[in-house]
Amino acid sequence: MDDAAGPQARSVFGVDPLDEFALLVSDCVWDHCRNLGNIEIEAKIGVLIDRGTQSRLRLPVFTETIVDAKQLNLRFESNMSMAQHRHYNQLLNQAVAFSAQAAPPERITYRHQKEIDSFYDERDPETGHMVHLRVTRDAVTHEIKPGGIVAKKRIADINVFAPNRPFDYRISINTEAPVPAPQEGTEPSFVREKDRLSYTHQNMNIDLTQVILPNKPKEPVHELEVEIRNSADLMQHAYLSRGNSQPGTQEWSPFEDTILVLLNNVRLLIR
Amino acid sequence: MDDAAGPQARSVFGVDPLDEFALLVSDCVWDHCRNLGNIEIEAKIGVLIDRGTQSRLRLPVFTETIVDAKQLNLRFESNMSMAQHRHYNQLLNQAVAFSAQAAPPERITYRHQKEIDSFYDERDPETGHMVHLRVTRDAVTHEIKPGGIVAKKRIADINVFAPNRPFDYRISINTEAPVPAPQEGTEPSFVREKDRLSYTHQNMNIDLTQVILPNKPKEPVHELEVEIRNSADLMQHAYLSRGNSQPGTQEWSPFEDTILVLLNNVRLLIR
Numbered sequence: 001m002d003d004a005a006g007p008q009a010r011s012v013f014g015v016d017p018l019d020e021f022a023l024l025v026s027d028c029v030w031d032h033c034r035n036l037g038n039i040e041i042e043a044k045i046g047v048l049i050d051r052g053t054q055s056r057l058r059l060p061v062f063t064e065t066i067v068d069a070k071q072l073n074l075r076f077e078s079n080m081s082m083a084q085h086r087h088y089n090q091l092l093n094q095a096v097a098f099s100a101q102a103a104p105p106e107r108i109t110y111r112h113q114k115e116i117d118s119f120y121d122e123r124d125p126e127t128g129h130m131v132h133l134r135v136t137r138d139a140v141t142h143e144i145k146p147g148g149i150v151a152k153k154r155i156a157d158i159n160v161f162a163p164n165r166p167f168d169y170r171i172s173i174n175t176e177a178p179v180p181a182p183q184e185g186t187e188p189s190f191v192r193e194k195d196r197l198s199y200t201h202q203n204m205n206i207d208l209t210q211v212i213l214p215n216k217p218k219e220p221v222h223e224l225e226v227e228i229r230n231s232a233d234l235m236q237h238a239y240l241s242r243g244n245s246q247p248g249t250q251e252w253s254p255f256e257d258t259i260l261v262l263l264n265n266v267r268l269l270i271r
Numbered sequence: 272m273d274d275a276a277g278p279q280a281r282s283v284f285g286v287d288p289l290d291e292f293a294l295l296v297s298d299c300v301w302d303h304c305r306n307l308g309n310i311e312i313e314a315k316i317g318v319l320i321d322r323g324t325q326s327r328l329r330l331p332v333f334t335e336t337i338v339d340a341k342q343l344n345l346r347f348e349s350n351m352s353m354a355q356h357r358h359y360n361q362l363l364n365q366a367v368a369f370s371a372q373a374a375p376p377e378r379i380t381y382r383h384q385k386e387i388d389s390f391y392d393e394r395d396p397e398t399g400h401m402v403h404l405r406v407t408r409d410a411v412t413h414e415i416k417p418g419g420i421v422a423k424k425r426i427a428d429i430n431v432f433a434p435n436r437p438f439d440y441r442i443s444i445n446t447e448a449p450v451p452a453p454q455e456g457t458e459p460s461f462v463r464e465k466d467r468l469s470y471t472h473q474n475m476n477i478d479l480t481q482v483i484l485p486n487k488p489k490e491p492v493h494e495l496e497v498e499i500r501n502s503a504d505l506m507q508h509a510y511l512s513r514g515n516s517q518p519g520t521q522e523w524s525p526f527e528d529t530i531l532v533l534l535n536n537v538r539l540l541i542r
Contacts, residue, residue, distance in 0.1 A: 008528060009377055011535040012366055012472045017542065020435065021334045060339035061332065061432075063292045068331035095283055106280055161332075164291065201283045257279060264282040271288065 018252055022260040024066065025158055025171060029259065030238050032156045038177045039155075039235065042227035043266045046078035048161055048168040057161055057168070064267075069159040076159060076170045078223050084166075085222035088208055088269065092199050099201075108201045114139035115196065118188035133182055139193060150176040167270040171262075195220075203229050203258060204265055226265045234258050289523055293531040295337065296429055296442060300530065301509050303427045309448045310426075310506065313498035314537045317349035319432055319439040328432055328439070335538075340430040347430060347441045349494050355437075356493035359479055359540065363470050370472075379472045385410035386467065389459035404453055410464060421447040438541040442533075466491075474500050474529060475536055497536045505529050 010016045033039045048057040051073045059067065067074070080088075092110070099108040120133040136148035158171040193212040198205055204226060211221040228234055234255060241253030281287045304310045319328040322344045330338065338345070351359075363381070370379040391404040407419035429442040464483040469476055475497060482492040499505055505526060512524030 008525070008532055009473055011532060011539050012363070012379060012470065012475065012477060013539050014370075014377070015539075016535055017538040020538075024334060024435075059330075059332075060342040061330075062337040062339065063295060065336035066333040068333065071331040092283070099285075106285070108283060164295075199283065202280055204283065206283060254279070261279055261282060264287055267288040267291075268282050268284050268286075 018250065019256075019260065021064075021066070022256055022263055023250065025263065026238075026256045026259045028156060028158055029173060029234075030242055030255075032173050033231075033235055034238070036155070036175055037232075038150075038175045039231040040174045040176050040227065041171070041231055041234070041262070042174075042225050043169050043171045043262055044076070044078045045080070045167045045169050045224040045226075045266065045270060046076055048072075048074045048159055048170075049077050051075055059161055059163070061161070061163060063164070064160060064162045067159050067161045069157065074159060076157075076168075078170070078221075078225075080167070080222045080224065082222065085208065085210070085224075088224055089197065091269075092197070092206060092208065096199065105202065108199055110197055110199045113194070113196045113198060115145065115194045116142070117192050117194060119190040120182040120186055121189050122182055122186070131179075133179060134176075135181065135188070144181070147178060149179055149181050151179045152176050162270060165270040169266050169270065200229070203233065204261065205229050206265065206269075224269065226262055226269070228258065228262060289521065290527075290531065292335075292337070293527055293534055294521065296534065297509075297527045297530045299427060299429055300444060300505075301513055301526075303444050304502075304506055305509070307426070307446055308503075309421075309446045310502040311445045311447050311498065312442070312502055312505070312533070313445075313496050314440050314442045314533055315347070315349045316351070316438045316440050316495040316497075316537065316541060317347055319343075319345045319430055319441075320348050322346055330432055330434070332432070332434060334435070335431060335433045338430050338432045340428065345430060347428075347439075349441070349492075349496075351438070351493045351495065353493065356479065356481070356495075359495055360468065362540075363468070363477060363479065367470065376473065379470055381468055381470045384465070384467045384469060386416065386465045387413070388463050388465060390461040391453040391457055392460050393453055393457070402450075404450060405447075406452065406459075415452075418449060420450055420452050422450045423447050433541060436541040440537050440541065471500070474504065475532065476500050477536065477540075495540065497533055497540070499529065499533060 029041060048067070048069070049055065050057050057072065057074060096108045096110055099106055116137045116139050118135045120135070122131050122133055123129070124131050131151045132153070134150055134152055136145045137143060138145060153175045155173040155175060160169045160171070162168050191214055195210040197208045207225045207227065209223045211223060237253055237255040237258065241251065241255055300312060319338070319340070320326065321328050328338070328343065328345060367379045367381055370377055387408045387410050389406045391406070393402050393404055394400070395402050402422045403424070405421055405423055407416045408414060409416060424446045426444040426446060431440045431442070433439050462485055466481040468479045478496045478498065480494045482494060508524055508526035508529065512522065512526055
């Protein structure tokens with residue numbers, strides 16, 4: 001207990017190693033997004049399901065790790081029980097109440113929104129590719145929300161197995177490009193109602209959503225997502241730190257740190 | 272890039288989550304060692320070998336994780352090439368040279384030692400159990416080293432798979448209890464020569480060892496280990512922080528932090 005010797009050095013090299021996990025997620029975001037706009041980066045909380053057994057993944061590991069979902073034949077189920085949804089609602093409301101005494105940049109705000117999403121699969125007249133359109137309307141006025149018509153495209157997924165937690169999580173990179181409205185008279189392929197509590201804290205949104213599908217009106221799905229609000233800002237940090245650097249000269253910048261804060265939020269939520 | 276808003280909060284709850292990995296290793300050390308003396312905690316660098324394929328473990332994960340060596344049918348091979356040994360020797364010598372300008376508590380010192388270990392398997396006359404004795408002698412004078420006769424007992428292993436690194440590692444908990452010399456005339460079951468460079472930094476030893484076995488004099492084994500020098504001091508920190516606390520009220524103390532520094536050293540060495 002020789003505390004007189006001063007603080008413990010972080011290692012024989014004087015530093016902590018960079019966080020391998022956060023760096024790998026950051027590398028994936030950088031590799032996929034450096035040439036894209038309208039990026040959405042979010043982490044969904046749920047369970048990794050083995051398609052073979054149709055139950056949660058089992059793997060002989062004892063700590064959180066990013067898994068190869070293709071090789072393991074996994075799908076991700078973003079759902080939780082009503083009781084878990086209620087628990088998260090209380091937990092986040094407490095965080096809002098607690099933060100009310102903090103300085104404005106630390107405060108958490110929240111909004112309650114009811115929306116209806118209509119999905120359309122249309123063929124792009126120029127490329128011939130199928131495009132997945134989402135039109136979001138206010139559930140009360142039925143007016144289309146500002147920026148509410150987007151073409152959503154899946155870019156990449158990172159699947160995280162968390163053996164000591166009730167939930168796993170998936171980090172998804174998508175683009176949500178604003179597009180013109182679908183042609184009048186087109187029938188949506190799919191409609192859903194969303195009842196969402198959106199908690200906003202700095203550059204993070206935590207969305208606690210109840211989703212009702214028309215064919216299962218009595219079985220709402222409960223979703224919890226953490227999303228980076230301003231991904232353009234995130235990528236600006238990435239361009240600054242990584243745009244001109246040589247491979248292998250990696251440093252910790254606000255880019256990696258924002259990715260770590262995303263992970264921090266998820267990890268604290270699934271404890 | 273709204274840096275005027277002040278530093279980024281660590282999460283919506285205002286804190287970083289505790290490091291799950293370091294905490295799990297700390298829990299394992301605490302659970303096994305709280306009632307033991309003469310503890311040795313060390314991390315060996317090497318490769319996890321699948322006994323089925325006799326080659327390095329393959330697992331569909333992308334980040335470092337603690338694995339179930341029993342379920343995966345693994346053994347750990349603590350060896351490296353001569354070139355890797357030389358690389359580590361240079362790297363650690365550079366760290367010594369660099370630290371020479373630092374304040375004394377931050378300096379790294381090193382010793383070169385040549386020793387001969389003789390192992391004896393004896394039956395304890397009281398318990399009837401077999402005991403594994405090690406007698407360590409100076410290789411030049413052949414005198415037994417101070418504290419050089421110990422009964423070594425394996426307590427627990429933690430096996431870490433590091434898919435992005437050239438090496439995996441194993442954290443071993445052993446007891447090394449001082450014992451009387453084996454009976455005169457007893458033949459050792461096993462003898463080895465050790466040529467060891469021991470780098471000492473605060474509460475850590477990094478040992479770079481060339482081991483020569485009598486049946487393979489031309490094929491030395493090269494080992495790299497990071498060891499906590501004063502485990503009594505470590506456990507004293509653990510008793511202070513965990514001795515009276517309720518389960519679930521876990522906090523980060525110098526105990527967990529010393530375990531993290533052990534991990535930091537290994538992770539920086541295997542980069």
